[in-house]
Amino acid sequence: MDRINLLKKxxxxxxxxxxxxxxxxxxxxxxxxxxxxxHIDSFGNVHAVMPSEKKDAKTLLLExxxxxxxxxxxxxxxxxxxxxxxxxxxDERILPGMEVEILSAPPIYGVIGALPARGEKxxxxxxxxxxxxxxxxxxxxxxxRIRPGCWVRMLHKMTxxxxxxxxxxxxxxxxxxxxxxxxxxxxxxARLPYHIAVLFSTQEELGLHGAYTxxxxxxxxxxxxxxxxxxxxxxxxxxxxxxxxxxxxxICRGPNLHYAYTKQLLALAKRCGIPHAIEVASGGSGTTxxxxxTVGGGIPVMLVSIPLRYxxxxxxxxxxxxxxxxxxxxxAAARGGIELA
Amino acid sequence: xxxxxxxxxxxxxxxxxxxxxxxxALKQSAIDYYIDKMGNLHAVRGGTGKQYFLxxxxxxxxxxxxxxTEDGYLKFDTVGRIDPAFLxxxxxxxGECYGIISLKAIHLAxxxxxxxxxRTDQLYIDxxxxxxxxxxxxxxxxxxGVIASGYRPMAHDFVKGxxxxxxxxxxxxxxxxxxxxxxxxxxxxxxxxxxxxGMTAAVWQSAADVSIVLDGIADQSPDGKKDTLxxxxxxxxxxxxxxxSMDAPLWNRAANYAKEHGVPVQYGNLKxxxxxxALMQNGGGHRCLCLAVPVRYMRSCAQVASLKDMRSMIACIxxxxxxxxxxxxx
Numbered sequence: 016m017d018r019i020n021l022l023k024k025x026x027x028x029x030x031x032x033x034x035x036x037x038x039x040x041x042x043x044x045x046x047x048x049x050x051x052x053x054h055i056d057s058f059g060n061v062h063a064v065m066p067s068e069k070k071d072a073k074t075l076l077l078e079x080x081x082x083x084x085x086x087x088x089x090x091x092x093x094x095x096x097x098x099x100x101x102x103x104x105x106d107e108r109i110l111p112g113m114e115v116e117i118l119s120a121p122p123i124y125g126v127i128g129a130l131p132a133r134g135e136k137x138x139x140x141x142x143x144x145x146x147x148x149x150x151x152x153x154x155x156x157x158x159x160r161i162r163p164g165c166w167v168r169m170l171h172k173m174t175x176x177x178x179x180x181x182x183x184x185x186x187x188x189x190x191x192x193x194x195x196x197x198x199x200x201x202x203x204x205a206r207l208p209y210h211i212a213v214l215f216s217t218q219e220e221l222g223l224h225g226a227y228t229x230x231x232x233x234x235x236x237x238x239x240x241x242x243x244x245x246x247x248x249x250x251x252x253x254x255x256x257x258x259x260x261x262x263x264x265x266i267c268r269g270p271n272l273h274y275a276y277t278k279q280l281l282a283l284a285k286r287c288g289i290p291h292a293i294e295v296a297s298g299g300s301g302t303t304x305x306x307x308x309t310v311g312g313g314i315p316v317m318l319v320s321i322p323l324r325y326x327x328x329x330x331x332x333x334x335x336x337x338x339x340x341x342x343x344x345x346x347a348a349a350r351g352g353i354e355l356a
Numbered sequence: 357x358x359x360x361x362x363x364x365x366x367x368x369x370x371x372x373x374x375x376x377x378x379x380x381a382l383k384q385s386a387i388d389y390y391i392d393k394m395g396n397l398h399a400v401r402g403g404t405g406k407q408y409f410l411x412x413x414x415x416x417x418x419x420x421x422x423x424x425t426e427d428g429y430l431k432f433d434t435v436g437r438i439d440p441a442f443l444x445x446x447x448x449x450x451g452e453c454y455g456i457i458s459l460k461a462i463h464l465a466x467x468x469x470x471x472x473x474x475r476t477d478q479l480y481i482d483x484x485x486x487x488x489x490x491x492x493x494x495x496x497x498x499x500x501g502v503i504a505s506g507y508r509p510m511a512h513d514f515v516k517g518x519x520x521x522x523x524x525x526x527x528x529x530x531x532x533x534x535x536x537x538x539x540x541x542x543x544x545x546x547x548x549x550x551x552x553x554g555m556t557a558a559v560w561q562s563a564a565d566v567s568i569v570l571d572g573i574a575d576q577s578p579d580g581k582k583d584t585l586x587x588x589x590x591x592x593x594x595x596x597x598x599x600x601s602m603d604a605p606l607w608n609r610a611a612n613y614a615k616e617h618g619v620p621v622q623y624g625n626l627k628x629x630x631x632x633x634a635l636m637q638n639g640g641g642h643r644c645l646c647l648a649v650p651v652r653y654m655r656s657c658a659q660v661a662s663l664k665d666m667r668s669m670i671a672c673i674x675x676x677x678x679x680x681x682x683x684x685x686x
Binding site for chain 2: 094096104105106107108109111112113114123124125126127128129130131132138139140147149150151152153156172174175176177178179180181182245248249250251254257260261301324325326327328329330332
């Protein structure tokens with residue numbers, strides 16, 4: 016399957032944090048399509064291994080979180096409006112006019128209306144807790160059918176833009192997942208120096224829980240976490256740590272990431288002519304690499320990211336070539352481009 | 357037919373596609389029509405006796421491109437009544453190409469930025485272009501854009517869409533033309549969104565005995581306002597609008613008719629000056645009544661309204677005509 020169709024299939028699959036079974040099933044079948052045995056563990060994580068012929072080969076883990084942000088119903092008002100909480104962190108400013116689906120059985124369509132800005136002197140935006148979903152249901156029906164705790168997803172559609180750029184919800188982190196699948200596809204039939212373990216983890220947006228539970232202690236010699244990083248927008252030009260779309264694979268450096276392996280990864284990107292850039296995380300990287308680093312007594316971990324504009328919205332925007340660059344870098348590493356000690 | 361009317365885009369100044377949908381319906385009903393120099397669509401059924409004038413509008417708000425930046429982003433102005441708060445993270449369609457209106461990610465925004473209402477001049481459209489030259493290949497300054505948002509049913513008779521009041525008015529006129537045989541001059545106007553330009557021109561030298569203007573009115577109940585009009589509780593018989601008072605005998609009769617025949621109606625005043633303003637000041641002055649459907653999130657492209665209210669609007673128009681024909685109206 017080509018990159019865009021795969022990405023589209025993955026962003027379309029439902030997988031809100033702690034409710035990832037939809038995307039997990041799709042990923043299981045995608046891994047099986049690549050000839051790998053895949054299984055879903057009790058925490059919802061998806062696992063697979065592409066084995067090396069060498070029995071005693073070291074294991075390199077490729078990991079990406081598969082969950083996506085959304086909302087959760089907090090209460091139903093006396094007027095039948097649905098109040099909600101953040102599930103992963105959304106900017107209130109994108110809420111007015113947003114179309115959503117409340118994942119009750121059956122799901123219910125709704126619209127988030129707008130509230131007038133408040134304040135005597137200086138007008139301020141309403142808080143998230145003041146917004147509500149309007150379903151058209153009356154209070155009794157709404158209370159009957161919608162329970163607090165129901166997941167709510169943003170409705171979205173993949174939109175092709177100019178210059179190979181695409182916009183959709185859940186690019187964070189289905190783009191990373193796509194890069195790993197594309198890498199595995201390119202490795203089919205190759206003689207691998209390492210066993211390539213794959214983990215698509217749950218609940219990253221809630222606290223990296225899937226990565227903490229899904230990495231099996233003692234089974235991994237090194238890991239590469241794949242995620243998204245911030246893409247440059249006109250209002251972030253002056254910021255540090257944002258990357259123009261088309262930068263390629265963004266390789267992160269800092270204490271969360273293994274120093275020597277990351278150096279090797281950078282040299283590899285240079286050697287193979289893979290477009291790349293360097294990101295710096297002086298402390299936590301804000302990704303699953305943070306969890307993987309300490310599992311089971313510690314795992315050397317690297318972090319590779321795809322630049323993404325408007326992160327945590329329903330219109331996250333990326334350049335498809337950057338997914339390709341990450342896939343190429345992962346494949347080069349898996350083929351022995353980095354030397355595991 | 358209603359679906360098509362609701363799905364079709366028609367920003368103020370580019371109403372062509374909506375007009376085509378309506379002319380097709382007029383042809384099917386064998387009703388004569390003409391298009392004036394402004395682009396207003398007039399449907400006319402002649403005859404003797406009382407003359408009725410019906411007014412609705414075809415246009416909707418959107419954006420217009422004002423600048424292409426060096427990096428290939430588009431700056432824009434809003435066209436018509438749309439609140440920039442509703443534009444963040446929305447998709448726009450500009451001719452053949454798609455764009456995204458957005459802001460920097462939440463992770464990079466300060467608390468102050470998140471708390472401050474957005475202004476249009478802060479926003480930009482991202483069409484994916486990597487440079488100004490890339491952008492110029494598909495967009496020109498002055499091009500119009502619409503917010504991508506479809507029409508869809510919600511629970512009960514609620515619907516979500518864009519331009520709901522305008523299109524419900526157009527549909528109500530088409531239904532009235534089909535279901536009555538009195539002399540009617542109906543105008544499906546252009547450019548209501550930017551100050552009723554179309555209707556101001558369309559009523560030039562027009563005359564009628566009874567004029568009914570169809571519009572929308574904000575339902576603010578989701579904002580916690582009490583005693584407000586509510587979507588689903590019936591069409592609003594406006595007593596006053598920003599243009600002045602509605603014709604008293606006409607209003608009384610409409611209210612009585614609704615009561616006698618169990619047509620759900622609500623009462624309220626429109627703050628804004630709508631198309632009735634053009635009718636009251638032009639063409640010798642029409643005796644006007646403005647019927648408005650309640651709409652939630654009026655200045656957005658994800659409006660919510662009720663088909664029930666549209667049906668009660670149609671029932672009211674027919675009722676007013678019926679009463680007038682019996683001679684009980686002026």
